[in-house]
Amino acid sequence: xxxxxxxxxxxxxxxxxxxxxxxxxxxxxxxxxxxxxxxxxxxxxxxxxxxxxxxxxxxxxxxxxxxxxxxxxxxxxxxxxxxxx
Numbered sequence: 001x002x003x004x005x006x007x008x009x010x011x012x013x014x015x016x017x018x019x020x021x022x023x024x025x026x027x028x029x030x031x032x033x034x035x036x037x038x039x040x041x042x043x044x045x046x047x048x049x050x051x052x053x054x055x056x057x058x059x060x061x062x063x064x065x066x067x068x069x070x071x072x073x074x075x076x077x078x079x080x081x082x083x084x085x
Contacts, residue, residue, distance in 0.1 A: 051058075
């Protein structure tokens, strides 16, 4: 991995007593890291979009599950009493 100094613009002549700005070194970001980051952002967006599109179906599934849990004992009691007749 090569380290390149940050590009600097040509400066106008300044007073001799002015301190010069320190040169900063930048490291290059690997292309693979950029690609993985973009892929993760796109995958997250796709999952959120899918969740948004199926929210109505998921709501009904949750309602059905809650009703089955709540009404299960009532149905069992009714079946028991109807068999006794």
